[in-house]
Amino acid sequence: MSMTLTDLRIVTPSEVHDGWLTVDDGRITRIGRGNRPQDGHSLGGRLVVPGFVDIHSHGGAGGSYPDGEPVTAAAVAAFHLDRGTTTTLASLVTAAPETLARATAVLAELCDQGVIAGIHFEGPYLAAKRCGAHDPALLRAPDRAEFRSLLKAGRGHVRMITIAPELPGALDLIREAVAEGVVAAIGHTDATYEQTIAGIEAGATVATHLFNAMPPLAHRSPGPIAALLQDERVTVELINDGVHVHPAVLRLAIARTGPGRTALVTDAMAAAGMGDGRYRLGPMDVEVSGGVARLVDGGAIAGSTLTMDAAFRRAVVDLGVSLVDAARMTALTPARLLGLDDAIGSISIGKYADLVVLDDDLRVDGVMKRGTWVRPPSPRHG
Structure with a gap:
């Protein structure tokens, strides 16, 4: 299954940037900057950090x-x-x-x-x-x-x-x-x-x-x-x-x-x-x-x-x-x-899509594990 999340503030190992990312079969396959793809699911500018x-x-x-x-x-x-x-x-x-x-x-x-x-x-x-x-x-x-x-x-x-x-x-x-x-x-x-x-x-x-x-x-x-x-x-x-x-x-x-x-x-x-x-x-x-x-x-x-x-x-x-x-x-x-940093721990291409969506107060607004929402973002953002 493929999913593109857009309108994100992505926290990577080196910086925070506005952009989007694509998940295929549970893993992050693309990370982009700036304007969102037209077919994406907007998260309304929310912050996204690694699980x-x-x-x-x-x-x-x-x-x-x-x-x-x-x-x-x-x-x-x-x-x-x-x-x-x-x-x-x-x-x-x-x-x-x-x-x-x-x-x-x-x-x-x-x-x-x-x-x-x-x-x-x-x-x-x-x-x-x-x-x-x-x-x-x-x-x-x-x-x-x-x-x-x-x-x-x-x-x-x-x-x-x-x-x-x-x-x-x-x-x-x-x-x-x-x-x-x-x-x-x-x-x-x-x-x-x-x-x-x-x-x-x-x-x-x-x-x-x-x-x-x-x-x-x-x-x-x-x-x-x-x-x-x-x-x-x-x-x-x-x-x-x-x-x-x-x-x-x-x-x-x-x-x-x-x-x-x-x-x-x-x-x-x-x-x-x-x-x-x-x-x-x-x-x-x-x-x-x-x-x-x-x-x-x-x-x-x-x-x-x-x-x-x-x-x-x-x-x-x-x-x-x-x-x-x-x-x-x-x-x-x-x-x-734990020796797991090749698969988890950061928002990086090739790693599992373990993601946490945070609101403006840094409170959890959504949780994804291996590409599946276990706590979907609130409706107004997703």
């Missing part, structure tokens, strides 16, 4: 990926898709081995169906002192045999694992993960600067929600933050919800890493898209008040209620990031991290 890529999301619309329920997981993915996330990893939290294996098998089926793009294990190999919203009773030392069993349950769909590099056996597990094609991330860690460097040298290439669940940066004890920021091999996740990290600190981090090493993530939990109240994140009880999720027991921040469209909008409006750089941080950089 968002979220590499760290636990839930939304009242459900959670860690629940291990296929209908629930599909509903979570559909909720985020409606907000412009056309590619997402399903993030699991620390749990008992059999619970993790069962949830992994369920999510692997959804990967087969193209509902989600892969699985991220945020735990169980995390530091107890920096456990955040993970159950400390279920944390354990890196176990390569368990990891192999999870890989088997995932049937090739395990994409990322977060590890505290200071734990016994962590460096060996990082090396094994990378050898198996799994992205190794450093997070929920109490590591020193030197221990973090060792984790990077072992193959870790991501900082899981930088600044959160790790020691603060100090001038005599730089810890993991300095190590992760300074190494050009590392992509840093940032949660841009106005709660997890102060905007001034976000600006500093982005100034250091640039959009090519920054991936905005949601870390969303079940309450995303819902109201305040009680929810679950894996085995933990969470209270959401004013849109902020915290553990009932202890008050630690427990994920977020963020969606990727809001992260994009906050980057532009609150952080002063350009549209081009915001698109890179919400799409191209995470796509590259």
Whole structure:
């Protein structure tokens, strides 16, 4: 099927320009400037950005990926898709081995169906002192045999694992993960600067929600933050919800890493898209008040209620990031991290037509995945 969209403001990897584009069989085949073709579908001058890529999301619309329920997981993915996330990893939290294996098998089926793009294990190999919203009773030392069993349950769909590099056996597990094609991330860690460097040298290439669940940066004890920021091999996740990290600190981090090493993530939990109240994140009880999720027991921040469209909008409006750089941080950089940037992550000829139409307030007005509208633009624009 062929479709031409016209009267667009297109955000490409290098600029924003007025023009049009053609989609054939789910892929972008032509991108033009200026006057529209006569047979096109006008979007009324709306902004079009690449579909968002979220590499760290636990839930939304009242459900959670860690629940291990296929209908629930599909509903979570559909909720985020409606907000412009056309590619997402399903993030699991620390749990008992059999619970993790069962949830992994369920999510692997959804990967087969193209509902989600892969699985991220945020735990169980995390530091107890920096456990955040993970159950400390279920944390354990890196176990390569368990990891192999999870890989088997995932049937090739395990994409990322977060590890505290200071734990016994962590460096060996990082090396094994990378050898198996799994992205190794450093997070929920109490590591020193030197221990973090060792984790990077072992193959870790991501900082899981930088600044959160790790020691603060100090001038005599730089810890993991300095190590992760300074190494050009590392992509840093940032949660841009106005709660997890102060905007001034976000600006500093982005100034250091640039959009090519920054991936905005949601870390969303079940309450995303819902109201305040009680929810679950894996085995933990969470209270959401004013849109902020915290553990009932202890008050630690427990994920977020963020969606990727809001992260994009906050980057532009609150952080002063350009549209081009915001698109890179919400799409191209995470796509590259997953090795998918040849097919998604930017509005480029040959890539899938994963597109988000935004109105003048940078709010979602339409979503296309692989050339099909999953949320058609409002009638007055399309």
